Amino acid sequence: MSLFLLILLLINPSIEKIEIENEKPTLSILVDNSKSVSFFKEDKSVTDFIYKLQNNNALITKFSLNEFSFGRELQILDSLSFLENETNIAKAIIGVNELQKDKIAPIILITDGNQTIGAAYEFLNTKQPIYPIIIGDTTKYVDLKIAQLNVNKYSYIQNKFPVEVILNYEGSETVNTQFSIFSDGKTVYRENVSFSSEKKSATITANLTSTKEGLQYYTASVSNLKNEKNTKNNSKSFSVEVINEQTKVLILSSVLHPDIGALKKSIESNKQRSVAVFMIDDFKGQINDYRLVILNQVNNKFNTIISQLNETNSNYLLISGANTDWNFINKQQLGFIKKAINQTENYGAIFNDSFLTFLQENIGFNNFPPLKDKFGEVLISKEHQTLLYQNINGIQTNQPLLTTFDVNNQKSAVLFGEGIWKWRAASFLNSNSYEDFDKFTGSLVQYLASNKKRDRLEVNANTIYPANSTINISAFYTDKNYQFDARAALEIAITNTATKEVTKIPFSLVNNSYQVEIENLVSGDYSYKVEVLGLNIKSYGRFIITEYQIEEQFTNANVTKLQQLAVKTGGKVYYKNQLADVTKELLENEYFYTVQKSSVKQQNLIDWKWILFFVVALFTAEWFIRKYHGKI
Numbered sequence: 001m002s003l004f005l006l007i008l009l010l011i012n013p014s015i016e017k018i019e020i021e022n023e024k025p026t027l028s029i030l031v032d033n034s035k036s037v038s039f040f041k042e043d044k045s046v047t048d049f050i051y052k053l054q055n056n057n058a059l060i061t062k063f064s065l066n067e068f069s070f071g072r073e074l075q076i077l078d079s080l081s082f083l084e085n086e087t088n089i090a091k092a093i094i095g096v097n098e099l100q101k102d103k104i105a106p107i108i109l110i111t112d113g114n115q116t117i118g119a120a121y122e123f124l125n126t127k128q129p130i131y132p133i134i135i136g137d138t139t140k141y142v143d144l145k146i147a148q149l150n151v152n153k154y155s156y157i158q159n160k161f162p163v164e165v166i167l168n169y170e171g172s173e174t175v176n177t178q179f180s181i182f183s184d185g186k187t188v189y190r191e192n193v194s195f196s197s198e199k200k201s202a203t204i205t206a207n208l209t210s211t212k213e214g215l216q217y218y219t220a221s222v223s224n225l226k227n228e229k230n231t232k233n234n235s236k237s238f239s240v241e242v243i244n245e246q247t248k249v250l251i252l253s254s255v256l257h258p259d260i261g262a263l264k265k266s267i268e269s270n271k272q273r274s275v276a277v278f279m280i281d282d283f284k285g286q287i288n289d290y291r292l293v294i295l296n297q298v299n300n301k302f303n304t305i306i307s308q309l310n311e312t313n314s315n316y317l318l319i320s321g322a323n324t325d326w327n328f329i330n331k332q333q334l335g336f337i338k339k340a341i342n343q344t345e346n347y348g349a350i351f352n353d354s355f356l357t358f359l360q361e362n363i364g365f366n367n368f369p370p371l372k373d374k375f376g377e378v379l380i381s382k383e384h385q386t387l388l389y390q391n392i393n394g395i396q397t398n399q400p401l402l403t404t405f406d407v408n409n410q411k412s413a414v415l416f417g418e419g420i421w422k423w424r425a426a427s428f429l430n431s432n433s434y435e436d437f438d439k440f441t442g443s444l445v446q447y448l449a450s451n452k453k454r455d456r457l458e459v460n461a462n463t464i465y466p467a468n469s470t471i472n473i474s475a476f477y478t479d480k481n482y483q484f485d486a487r488a489a490l491e492i493a494i495t496n497t498a499t500k501e502v503t504k505i506p507f508s509l510v511n512n513s514y515q516v517e518i519e520n521l522v523s524g525d526y527s528y529k530v531e532v533l534g535l536n537i538k539s540y541g542r543f544i545i546t547e548y549q550i551e552e553q554f555t556n557a558n559v560t561k562l563q564q565l566a567v568k569t570g571g572k573v574y575y576k577n578q579l580a581d582v583t584k585e586l587l588e589n590e591y592f593y594t595v596q597k598s599s600v601k602q603q604n605l606i607d608w609k610w611i612l613f614f615v616v617a618l619f620t621a622e623w624f625i626r627k628y629h630g631k632i
Helices: 002-011 035-039 043-054 057-062 089-099 258-267 300-312 326-330 420-431 435-449 559-569 579-588 608-628
Strands: 014-023 026-032 064-070 074-076 107-111 130-134 143-151 154-156 160-170 175-183 186-195 201-209 214-222 235-243 247-253 273-279 292-296 316-319 336-351 371-380 385-392 395-407 410-415 457-460 471-477 490-496 502-506 508-510 513-518 524-532 537-545 595-604
Touching (some): 002 608, 026 043, 026 089, 035 043, 043 064, 043 579, 057 579, 064 089, 074 089, 089 107, 107 559, 130 559, 143 214, 143 235, 160 175, 160 214, 175 201, 186 201, 247 258, 247 435, 258 273, 258 292, 258 420, 292 300, 292 435, 300 326, 316 435, 336 395, 371 395, 420 435, 457 524, 457 537, 471 524, 471 537, 490 513, 502 513
Parallel strands (some): 026 064, 026 107, 107 130, 154 235, 247 273, 292 316, 316 410
Antiparallel strands (some): 014 595, 064 074, 143 160, 175 186, 214 235, 336 385, 385 395, 395 410, 457 471, 471 513, 490 502, 490 524, 508 513
């Protein structure tokens, strides 16, 4: 019997069993959890609508209900606060589509249709029909708002800087109003503007004069219209940092090159700067007359100039290329060398997000044409910060393309490649303006031309934040040798200048910088102090939190976009009081059917655990019987 059961266990006979499973369609309920819902006073109506959906027995019988809420991100619905500061409807729909891929899963979208960030949701391609439930006021009111404000962050003393403001009007009557810009309670610009049913938009360009050095705050405002419901979008604050600086730049080159003209035009786009260009053989002046010296295609003819730069601790920018004599440069002990061969290579740019020497945005560096330089490895022996890395034939490297130095109160930078004139042309093609590229060279020149001693603690923060936004502040701290120090403990103390309330928050170490996120600060004027605990090293600054609430800038629900979304996806628009209608549509729609799925499973005819138990029991009994009879 034991042997028989063992053989049966090894054979393990089985049969096929067909199992039938019914898969109900999924009904996804997407709920707008942003502040605009509470602004429209729709909190209770939304929660009541969801409660009735969740407790509708007919829907529960036909569908599997999945509930989500969304603001900036999509989340599983737990509770509704209506406190999200931003709305991304497109991201929420895309997220649900990914979760319900290859399923029958209609979507109920409960929202006012006003999106503040993200792609245009009305043009999304989705296989699932969407049924928007419109909440909020659908009445069209007269409204005038500042749709967009464009201004440079920096200006120079006694210079004029442009402020471009785009005003939008919603209404059918002809109206006259006044646009103004205020600073310190005084009107610095005023212009009358009119709108009508034909003229719905106006662009105003104001040229303001920088009269005071430092950070200056302004408020752009358009007068309220009669019977205008929402006046919070009639004003917007901005800031400009006014710099008192006169800069003379010298460009010395060993060859004629288009880079020279591009740099001269770009630098002189700021009227506070002038550029003098000389061939190295023709220069007879003194470098002390200039705040910055640009060395293009250095060779042994630059020996005297480089010696003067080192003796006077003058700041410089070195640009290398196909005509650069790297054997000469390597002997100058500048803190960097290049093991170059007599062959050129094209180097693309990779933007470094962690660059903290000065504030620089990515203006499309990764897509700019490559620069040309002699091929070889770059070795740097002194402290540096790299803004751009080299990309060689699509391969990203850790080799610098543009790097900066600040050692012994001498600032310098090296661009390892010629052809920067192509960058200026490419920037113009991308934006139809040289402004982005000129701001880049302006930031680089401003840094290099400044004789200010580098601080061991550098703090990056904006000057204006919208209400209820997350405030991100980063700091870079170095030791006495100006090497990044990850051992320090940094703390920020934020003071509300009106209430004198102080909030202290420690920084967190993230990669090679210290960062802090601050939330829930009320609107107002703030000053801050960043301190390295245990050391007398501090940095001060200020910022303003405006009363601008982006979720409160809408006067009514966006019915048009929601209707477009419903039509494109095969759904239908309903309103909050049409629960019975939307329920009837979902229940009677034959497209939403239960899918019957069959699966074939192998089922064992025997239970191996019991068989194994009997085998062990029989062998044990046989052993005792044989032992008893003396057979063992």
